[in-house]
Each structure stands twice: as C-alpha cells, then as structure tokens.
Amino acid sequence: MTILVSEKTDRLLAVVPTAALRPEQGAAVLLPGGTSAAVFLLHDGSLHAVGNIDPFYGAPVICHGIVGDRAGAPTVASPLGKQVFCLRTGRCLDDPSASLPVFEVTAADDGVIHLSMTGNNREIPVGQS
Amino acid sequence: MRVIVIGHGMVGHRFAEALTDRDHSETVQVTVLSEEPRPAYDRVALSSFFDGADEEALRLPELDAERVDLRLGVAAESIDRDRKVVVTTDGGEVTYDELVLATGSYPFVPPVEGHDAPGCFVYRTLDDLDAIREAAACAQAGVVIGGGLLGLEAANALRLLGLAPHVVELAPHLMAMQIDEGGGALLADLVTGLGVTVHCGAATTRVTTDPGTGRVTGVELADGTRIDAGIVVFAAGIRPRDQLARDCGLEAGPRGGVVVDEACRSASDPRIHAIGEVACLGGRVFGLVAPGYAMAETVADRLLGGHATVPDADLSTKLKLLGIDVASFGDAKATAEGALEVVVNDPVRKAYGKLVVSDDAKTLLGGILVGDASQYALLRAMVGAELSEDPSVLITGANTRSGERVLGVGALPGAAQICSCNAVTKGRLLAAITGGEASDVPGLKACTRAGTGCGSCVPALRQLLESAGVEQSRAICEHFAVSRAELFEIIAGAGIRTFTEVIESHGRGRGCDLCKPAVASILASLHTGDHVLDGERAALQDTNDRHLANMQRNGTYSVVPRVPGGEITPAKLRVLAEVAEEFGLYTKITGGQRIDLFGARLEQLPRIWRRLVDAGFESGHAYGKAIRTVKSCVGSTWCRYGVADSVGLAIELELRYRGLRSPHKLKGGVSGCARECAEARSKDFGVIATEAGWNLYVGGNGGFRPRHAELLVSDVPRSELITIIDRFLMFYIRTADRLQRTASWVEGLEGGLSHLREVIVDDSLGICASLDEAMSRHVSGYADEWRAVLDDPERLAKFSSFVNAPEAPDPMITFTSERGQRIPAPSRPLLPLEPR
Ligand SMILES: Cc1cc2nc3c(=O)[nH]c(=O)nc-3n(C[C@H](O)[C@H](O)[C@H](O)COP(=O)(O)OP(=O)(O)OC[C@H]3O[C@@H](n4cnc5c(N)ncnc54)[C@H](O)[C@@H]3O)c2cc1C
Numbered sequence A: 001m002t003i004l005v006s007e008k009t010d011r012l013l014a015v016v017p018t019a020a021l022r023p024e025q026g027a028a029v030l031l032p033g034g035t036s037a038a039v040f041l042l043h044d045g046s047l048h049a050v051g052n053i054d055p056f057y058g059a060p061v062i063c064h065g066i067v068g069d070r071a072g073a074p075t076v077a078s079p080l081g082k083q084v085f086c087l088r089t090g091r092c093l094d095d096p097s098a099s100l101p102v103f104e105v106t107a108a109d110d111g112v113i114h115l116s117m118t119g120n121n122r123e124i125p126v127g128q129s
Numbered sequence B: 001m002r003v004i005v006i007g008h009g010m011v012g013h014r015f016a017e018a019l020t021d022r023d024h025s026e027t028v029q030v031t032v033l034s035e036e037p038r039p040a041y042d043r044v045a046l047s048s049f050f051d052g053a054d055e056e057a058l059r060l061p062e063l064d065a066e067r068v069d070l071r072l073g074v075a076a077e078s079i080d081r082d083r084k085v086v087v088t089t090d091g092g093e094v095t096y097d098e099l100v101l102a103t104g105s106y107p108f109v110p111p112v113e114g115h116d117a118p119g120c121f122v123y124r125t126l127d128d129l130d131a132i133r134e135a136a137a138c139a140q141a142g143v144v145i146g147g148g149l150l151g152l153e154a155a156n157a158l159r160l161l162g163l164a165p166h167v168v169e170l171a172p173h174l175m176a177m178q179i180d181e182g183g184g185a186l187l188a189d190l191v192t193g194l195g196v197t198v199h200c201g202a203a204t205t206r207v208t209t210d211p212g213t214g215r216v217t218g219v220e221l222a223d224g225t226r227i228d229a230g231i232v233v234f235a236a237g238i239r240p241r242d243q244l245a246r247d248c249g250l251e252a253g254p255r256g257g258v259v260v261d262e263a264c265r266s267a268s269d270p271r272i273h274a275i276g277e278v279a280c281l282g283g284r285v286f287g288l289v290a291p292g293y294a295m296a297e298t299v300a301d302r303l304l305g306g307h308a309t310v311p312d313a314d315l316s317t318k319l320k321l322l323g324i325d326v327a328s329f330g331d332a333k334a335t336a337e338g339a340l341e342v343v344v345n346d347p348v349r350k351a352y353g354k355l356v357v358s359d360d361a362k363t364l365l366g367g368i369l370v371g372d373a374s375q376y377a378l379l380r381a382m383v384g385a386e387l388s389e390d391p392s393v394l395i396t397g398a399n400t401r402s403g404e405r406v407l408g409v410g411a412l413p414g415a416a417q418i419c420s421c422n423a424v425t426k427g428r429l430l431a432a433i434t435g436g437e438a439s440d441v442p443g444l445k446a447c448t449r450a451g452t453g454c455g456s457c458v459p460a461l462r463q464l465l466e467s468a469g470v471e472q473s474r475a476i477c478e479h480f481a482v483s484r485a486e487l488f489e490i491i492a493g494a495g496i497r498t499f500t501e502v503i504e505s506h507g508r509g510r511g512c513d514l515c516k517p518a519v520a521s522i523l524a525s526l527h528t529g530d531h532v533l534d535g536e537r538a539a540l541q542d543t544n545d546r547h548l549a550n551m552q553r554n555g556t557y558s559v560v561p562r563v564p565g566g567e568i569t570p571a572k573l574r575v576l577a578e579v580a581e582e583f584g585l586y587t588k589i590t591g592g593q594r595i596d597l598f599g600a601r602l603e604q605l606p607r608i609w610r611r612l613v614d615a616g617f618e619s620g621h622a623y624g625k626a627i628r629t630v631k632s633c634v635g636s637t638w639c640r641y642g643v644a645d646s647v648g649l650a651i652e653l654e655l656r657y658r659g660l661r662s663p664h665k666l667k668g669g670v671s672g673c674a675r676e677c678a679e680a681r682s683k684d685f686g687v688i689a690t691e692a693g694w695n696l697y698v699g700g701n702g703g704f705r706p707r708h709a710e711l712l713v714s715d716v717p718r719s720e721l722i723t724i725i726d727r728f729l730m731f732y733i734r735t736a737d738r739l740q741r742t743a744s745w746v747e748g749l750e751g752g753l754s755h756l757r758e759v760i761v762d763d764s765l766g767i768c769a770s771l772d773e774a775m776s777r778h779v780s781g782y783a784d785e786w787r788a789v790l791d792d793p794e795r796l797a798k799f800s801s802f803v804n805a806p807e808a809p810d811p812m813i814t815f816t817s818e819r820g821q822r823i824p825a826p827s828r829p830l831l832p833l834e835p836r
C-alpha cells in the first residue's frame, strides 16, 4: 500500500510507502516546493496529515511531536514549545491565534491514500528557498 | 506620628511590618535603627546556616522602603526622654512621638577565668556563626557551655562543622527549662548516640589557654575533668539588653528587662514601649519569639488607637535537633494543683512522652515529648480542652491495637491555636480555606502566616486542608487520576511493560505529552536493558529522547557524548574536533564539563554517532531526564589542597548511574576538599572530601530556583557513600512527581531531611534492600543506547528526514555563521513567539 499526498484530489503531492509509518508516531513527507507535511497513523488505524512547520518557531518538527488526545479529540504536541494542536482541525488548542494547515486524507481503492488540502487552509507555507 | 524602633531583630521587624500594614491612613513615619549591618533575619532558624542556608535564605520579608526608614549599622546610643530624641552612634539625632525598644538580649557569659580568650564565642548572630565557622577550620573538638535549647543547637552546629562536640550543663539533665528528668535522660541518650559527649551536673571552672598564643585549649570542670578543645561556645542563657532604658531612668525588672504593662508600655514613660526579649511583662522576660510577636502586634494596634493587650504567652517549644524531636507545651512541669502525670517511656522506639492532666483526668494541661513529637501540634492545640481519649493513646497518636490515628485536627475546637508562633487559630484557617483565600499550604502561609515560624504546624495545616475537603490534585493529566509516584507503584507492582496496558487498566483516553513521557520514564527506570526506541515505547518519548539528541530551535539536534567526570584524552578531543569539522557542527563547552556539538540534522545523527562510538564514546544522555554528569574538580592527584581523588570518584559515580532515567534530570558533583571547586552543592547529589571520608549533600539545584544541597551524611567511607547515593536516587525515582527536581522533592518530604536519612540510612521503612536491588539491576543492565541504535536497522530507520526521501536534507533548515561557526539562519515563525 502507498499513500498519495495530493492537493485537491487532482494534484498529487507525494507518494509514500505506508510501511514507513509507525502507529502513533509521525513521519515527515517532503512536498514540492521544499516544505513538508506531518503524517500520523493513529492506534485506531485512522490517518491524519497536517503541516510540518511549527508556527511558533518556523521549524519543521511537528512530525516529531507526541500524539494523544484532549477531551477525546486526537492531538499532536509541538516538540519545541509543547503547544497542542488538534489533528482534525489543525487548530492550536493552547493559542487560538495559531493553526496548522490540514490535509484531507482518503484511502484509495488501489491501496493508496490521497491527501488533499482542506478548504480553510489552502496555503502551504514554503521555506526560505 | 513619628515612631522609632530600636533594634531590627525578629520582633522589631514584625512590629514595623504590623504597623505599616495596619496604618491605612499612611500617616505614620517609622524609623528603624539596626545595630547589625544587615536587615532582620530569622534568628530562630539561625542554625540552618550550618545546614545549607545562607544569609539570603534566612532573611525576613523586606519592609516597605517607602514607609520605613531602615538604618543599617546604626545603633541607638542614648535616649533623651525630655526632648523625645534618640541619639545614634553615627552622631545623629532622631525625634520620636512614640519609641519602641526591641533590642532583644545578649548572651550571658559566666565570668570564669579565660572566658574572653580567642576561641571563645557566643551563639546569637550571623556574625557569631561566621566567626565560629572560621575558627572551626583549625579545631578538632568544641565545648558548648549550657545544655539548653540553644546549647544543643550550638553542639549540632559544631558537629556539622566537623568537630567533636561536648556539652557541659550545670543542671542534672539537658534542657532543664523545658523538659523533665525522664525526657532529659532519653535526650542525653539520643544525643550521645550522635557523637555529642554530654556532661550534666557539671560546673565549668575555667577555660584553659595556650600560654604562648593565648588561644583556647579546653575547659576544666569542677570535678577535675579536662576537655581538650579549640573552641568554646557559651550558651548559658540570655539577658535583656536594657542598658539604654536603664540609662534614661526607665524601671527595670528584678532579672532585667524593661518593665511594661499589658499594652507593653513602660511603667515609667507612656511614650516608650518595649517588646520582645527586652520586655519584662508580669515580672517575666520571654526568650521565645511567639510572645515577642504578640507584643509587637499589641503595640502596633495600640499606636493606631486600638485596645489590644498581650495574650497569655504560650511557652510551648518544639525543636528537631540532629533529627531528634523534643517538645514541651502547656504546664509541662505539672505545677498546677493536683495535676496528674501520664508517662509513656518506650526504650525500644526511643520515645518518651508525658501528658499532664487535671486532677479529674479530664482536661489536658500540658506535656513533654522526646524522640517522637509527631503529635505535638495537635496536643498543644488541645491544651485546656477535654480529653477525647486515654492519655497514653494520645501520646503515641495511634491506637496501639487498631493502629488507627486517633487524634486529628478535626477533633479540635475552632479557638484552638494551630500555629503558636503566629497565634493562628483553627477557626481562622478554616475561614481562609472555606472562603477561598487558600487552597494549599503555601496559600495558607501567605494569607494567615500560619506555618511561617518554626514550621511544626505544617502537617496540621495539611490535615486541615484534607479534612476541609480541599483535595490537592496530584493527577498527572486528564488521562491518569493518579500521581506519578502512584503510577510508578502500579507499573512496578503489576509488572506492566507497555503504555497501552497501563492506560487501558488505569487511565482513560489515549494519553498526551504529559503522561506518555512519564510512563516512558517509569518504564525506562524499571527496565534499564530495554531500548527506549523499541516498539510502542518510541511513540512515548519526549522531544529529545525520541531521537536520542537535543532538538534545537530550528529543528536540528545537538550531540553530547559522555565525558565521565570531565576527564578526556587529547586523542578523544581530536575525534570530537574532526567530527565537528566534517559535519559542520557548532561546538561549545557545557556547564557539565563536556562538549556539545550543535546543528546536526536528523539523518546525520547515525553517521556522527558511528564515528563517536568507534572512537570509544557513548551516549551522554544529555537528551534524557536522566543522569547527566558528575562534575569534578581536579582533586588530590594534582591539587595542593586536595584530600581525596575527586576525579576518580566522579568517574565511578557517573559510570555507575549512566543511563538511569528519572523524573527529571540529575546532576552530581565531587570536590576534593572543602574549597568546593566542583560546585558540588549546587547538584542533586554533591560529594565533598573530608579528612575522614566523604560528606554527601543532597537536593541542590542551579537553574530556575537555586538551592544549596544539604548535608545528609558526613565522613562516610566510599562504599557506604555509594550505597547511600544509590538509595537516594532510587527512592527519589520511585516517589517524586513528574518533572520534580530532587530539590523540591526533598523540600516536600514530610519530615524533611531527617526523614530521608531515616529511610535510606536507617532503613526505617524496610525498603533499602529493594532500592539496592533496583540499583544493582540498573548497573548490570546498562548498555549504550546509541551503539544499540547503530546495530539495528529497525531503530536506524527512525533517523530519516522524510519517509519519501530518507536522506534528503530538509530544505527548510538553513544556516548562517557567527564568530567563525555555523548557527541557525534567522527563523521565520508564522507567529510571534510569546512566552507561555
Ligand atoms: C540559635 C537560636 C535559636 C533559637 N531558637 C528558637 C526557637 O526555636 N523558638 C523560639 O521561639 N525562639 C528561639 N530563639 C529565640 C528567638 O530568636 C528570640 O526570642 C527572638 O529573636 C527575639 O527577638 P527580638 O527582636 O526580641 O530580639 P533579637 O532578635 O535579638 O533582635 C534585637 C536586635 O536589636 C539590635 N539592637 C540591640 N541594641 C540596639 C541598639 N542600641 N540600637 C540598635 N539596635 C540594637 C540587636 O543587634 C538585634 O539585632 C532562638 C535564638 C537563637 C539565638
């Protein structure tokens, strides 16, 4: 099985072997333009993907954060400042002014998974190229 | 109104504080004359100066500088009552409307031959203690004249300074003012067991001196005994400092002190007041701080138009000396008509207790406790109340048959004083709790002052909070309702090996960044051999542990190989330099005497470590809540002053504890002599070499809230030292809270350092064998974490930058340079970074 990372369903962003994912541990996916996404496979088999850049530090580290839940919602905590983000909405639960872009994740029939940008978070921050 | 306070001791300070606090009109001008060159300090806790506290720690809260003119180092020379003027030693004059004398006492020195020779000291001020400390450096033994409260404190101080202490007491038993013969006998027994030589019923006839230098060589007793000693400390009682008052014609009491009425007004001049140890009230002078505070509050009230009078003094005392509890309260000597005494003398538990009850055995009048004063705060508060239980049961506090605690604060009436130092009643405390003013012990201290004096009522405060239903939540997070210590017991007891198991059986939800690392740490402490990155455990690890390196602000890592004791060969230094050059790493010397290599990308870590491991380096655990370093000075190998090999011991300790995961990071230090060049006392455990062995200090801390480590044991041989450190660490690991450093853990231990000593030295809980066993399992289970990564492709796979481009450097990470080294390029956070 592979994971397809795409923007909308028509723009494929990356292809990833799922064997590289470990439950409850994030992985960074390199995206065109030099930025990256953090993909998480949760214990219940669900997949989430958010932007990998910590908005507080500007560093690509969200994939290394600890996964958990807060009041039932799946979360990841930034490994640098420990701010907690909701994996579903990308919203920072500790600071309403911050959020991560969210990718929509769908598992395709052919054993691949499509990731696309959700409506409210279209811009992927691009690094200092 | 112009108010002058003469004397900035504990009582003068309290007065100035109370007056400015209550003077809402802000029309009072206060001038405080302080003979001592420093602001008021906690004289009651003076002896802790030898147990780690410094001047800073003893200082009392500062007075409001806008309202109080505090003149340090300026004493009052005379009082001119006609002109209402105080003449000061700096030649000035200050005019008053109201004058408050708070000059305290001076130590009484019996006029025996040689009493003023160099080497004779008194025990009253910080300067006295400084002088004693200095003289102790070149003495072997010390004699304390006086076996009262102060004398025993002084004896303990000499002991902490490494001297063999003797106590000479005229009365037939120790602490004759407070306790009876039975208690005194047990006390002498306990004190002797701790290395203090006690001479009771003994009169000092002369202090002998060296005919050449004139320095003290010892003392002679009336029975002909000679004690050789380089220091003599007089603690034979105190006398009020009433000379100023006498000189201006104020009436003095038969045994000194300014005679005052129940409002603390001088009998001779209504504009002059005397408070604290200099006051003679009802024909008596009081050598304790609580009555002094009551006087201070009374005068503050009166000057502002109130009608307060000094309440009857509570002369109860409790002290803990050398870990021995001694307490006396109420009518301890059974002076009341027909009073009955109930005595429990338990030679096995080494505890003596006596309760004095009314002739009908219904009312508690007072008591004495030696060896175990755990019931003191509650019994003292019960004085005058009807007895709820058989007195002998009350002494031990437990029903010997059921083992249940029989006496709780719940049983006390609202008017019972819980804190006698500050006269705080149970009613006041309850009002603070139920009124929402305070929900924990620090809160109660802040709003009522209870517990800020001698501290003996703190356990009662805690009980009161509990009984009022204020629960001190120690839950780790929303997923676990238990504390870290409880979780440790659960995991260890049930033999749990995974997070899933523990959260399913004892938690809820899926965990978070608080409980996951806590469980990871517990599992790592319990199972040293298991790799922290294996299986499910990898997902629990916090930022740095997850990749066995310290993540820096730009997402790169720093690498710190272990350099045990800070000792490193030139060849190894060369390897570090080569690795740094090859990978472009910024290098810096750390505070822990090793070298930090910054700016490594995730995917470079395995290659960097390959080089390091091949050159004989191993993980330094700079990334873990674990033992970091054991810092050392150069020690006796090179240093002219060193008395032992501090480097060798530091290396041994660092290698012994390497890899040990703990609730927070741990640091150690070893100094080769008392000069302390390794700054060991700022560490979690610090060792200092002495002529006779090693002193061990624990609970030190640099960082956010610096704290000196406190002396746990002295002059122990190396093997015993190591056993005690083993137990200290393991006991801490088992019972501390998440992210609690040893400093706050030690502070939070009920019973403090002496409890710790009982547990890990005397094995009072019977857990030493299991602590020892846990440590030996750790030592034998240790393996280098980084080597174990390099040897395993599964683990190595975790060090790739991207799942779809495992070796590609992250283009987001860029560098610039500064002072010839590579540093992170300025980041572009999407948000301004605010301190959280
Ligand atoms: C080692 C030790 C342990 C103790 N332990 C306890 C205990 O456990 N419990 C307890 O209740 N009590 C204890 N005490 C006693 C307690 O410290 C005193 O009762 C208390 O400090 C008295 O306060 P005070 O302000 O009256 O006197 P002090 O604290 O002595 O203050 C008087 C101050 O006035 C200054 N002064 C004197 N003359 C002048 C002048 N002419 N001009 C300007 N300044 C002047 C002095 O230098 C001094 O600083 C202990 C005392 C000592 C020394």
Ligand code: SF4
Pocket: B633, B634, B635, B636, B639, B640, B641, B642, B643, B646, B671, B672, B673, B674, B675, B676, B677, B678
């Ligand atoms: S602590 Fe003592 S032995 Fe160590 S370097 Fe300093 S002076 Fe020398």
